[in-house]
Amino acid sequence: MKSSKILKAFFTPLLEVEYDKLETLRHQTILAPKTLYFDFTASGLAYKNIQKRIATILPYYANTHSHFAYNAHLMSDLYEQAKERIKQSLGLDEDFVLIAGGNGASFGIKKFQEIMGIYIPPKSLERLGIRKEKIQKMPDVVITSYEHHSNEISYREGLCHVHKIKLNDKGLFDVNDLCYLLQQLKKPIASLSVASNVTGMLTPLDQCVPLLRQSQSVIALDMASSSAYLNVESHHFDAAFLAPHKLLGGIGSCGILAIRKALIDTHLPPSFGGGGVIEYANDHEHLYIKDCDSREEAGTPPIIGILYAALAYQLRDEVGLKWIRIREKILTQAFLYELSKIPAVSIYGNLEEERLGIVSFNVGSISPLDLCAILSHKFGIQTRAGCSCAGPYGHYLIAEGSENKKPMWLRVSIHYTHTIEDIEYFINSLKNAIQILRH
Structure with missing residues (x-):
């Protein structure tokens, strides 16, 4: 009974509706006096009510992965409920799972590449004596011309062929060039920024998603710069890279990969065989859990990080x-x-x-x-x-x-x-x- 009260209290409204919305938001934002902050694309700022809310749960802090000790049970429930609330905020259906870790969208990109078989450490290539250009049957990846380094350079280094969609004479996403690329490629992966982190330019998803679906592409969207301000309907994508630290109140949050369960091959080992993802192990064999929600989160999960993320999206929705x-x-x-x-x-x-x-x-x-x-x-x-x-x-x-x-x-x-x-x-x-x- 006590734990249910704590869970309910943790996610109660953050925005004080009896006051002017803008004045409340400005008053609640933590910022030094005589300072104006115009750097939200790099990171959001702390929010007083979110900091207070996190403080209420710290006396009960424990690691997850257990339902026997009270604190561990409570934090496990909080962790899972935070994920569910983030999924609701983003409009994700039950086909999606959230994988949390790291500090921003770069974590999500790397984890996605691991799951899709694209990421490989350079030392592994060196040790195996493999030259990337000699590898056959690598997947094709389509990106925009205005990607963050994490969503471009990482693919250049990965086991894939990278194809960049050109900009038209107005400096905008060239849908015609996407059509041309899709005629040349077979079932590519499209990894596209929803918005440029330099110019704020928006990718015309309403035009390019139908083309990508027709070509049976896997669609991954980098939402690092956009999710603080807008949602994308979940039928438009199969994976999304999120950086909740860019939201108001989101500092201290973790990175998140939202991905369809169908893309996670449970017949293979997870990308890292660590604590929390092992069903059973002895000296000779080991079995992994099949649960898509957890098998890619080896080790201690970012418990406080996901709570910050959930509260930041909750505040966004309340605004x-x-x-x-x-x-x-x-x-x-x-x-x-x-x-x-x-x-x-x-x-x-x-x-x-x-x-x-x-x-x-x-x-x-x-x-x-x-x-x-x-x-x-x-x-x-x-x-x-x-x-x-x-x-x-x-x-x-x-x-x-x-x-x-x-x-x-x-x-x-x-x-x-x-x-x-x-x-x-x-x-x-x-x-x-x-x-x-x-x-």
Whole structure:
């Protein structure tokens, strides 16, 4: 009885509805005074009520994998319920399981590649004396031209042939090129970002998913940049890579792979034979559990990490996806309008198409690294400078210069908790920072 009360209390509403929603969200967000945070694409921020909720469960903390001791039983139940709640938040049906681990979407990508037989450690190839280019019958993998390094470079190193979908003359996903590739390939794996983490550009899933289904492709979606702001209907994909730490309140959460059970071959050993996935073992033989929900989570699972993730998605849902998208669109439009009026600013990506609130730009010959530092140290504004772990896309966006020179920009993340006043302060601070760096 006591455990059921604790379980119920843990997932009670986080958003105090009797107060103004925006004011409540801003008040509950943990951030140093006189600091403006425009770096949500890299990571979310902590949320007071979520931190308090986690604290309530810590006195009962224990490892999972047992239902005899009270604390272990409680944490096992909490862990499983957290997974179920995340599945509900994402609109996943019973065909899917969640595999938790690591710290972000890169975990999900690697685990997916292990399950699909693509990932192999370089040392294993060396030890076996195998050259990748000599291997026959490797699967084909289709990716977009705006992938994060984790969803591109990892496939280049894996046991597969990588095919990149081109961008059209407007800098958008080229559906015609996808059609061409699918005519050449047999049942490829499509591993596509839902949204670019550089420009916020959205992949036209309504156009490409039917084509991929027709070609009997396995569809995996990288939702690292998108799941804080929108859902994708589960019939559009077979696997998804999630980074709950990018949600408000999600810091401390784990990475997640959502994957259809049909893709997990239980006739084979799991990708790692560790604690928790062994049914029975003696000196001569061992048997693995068949449960798809658990057999790829060897060892101690990320118990607190999955609780953070579940609460972050719960908070997102309480705020409301419609409310989030409306605010994000309004604030992003206002930001782009003011930013475009600043002389010598180059904003990357197609500005006419629907996008998330991710804006990357340069200002003339000013180093984005210097600009990031000035904004932070003089004006208390946190942004991110560099290539956003998307070097190949960066070379497309910044056409001039050598391919050997790392592309860089300043990336700004517009969030639904921002206000017009925050946008105005950013623009004015940016103008002042530019003046400082030019003199």
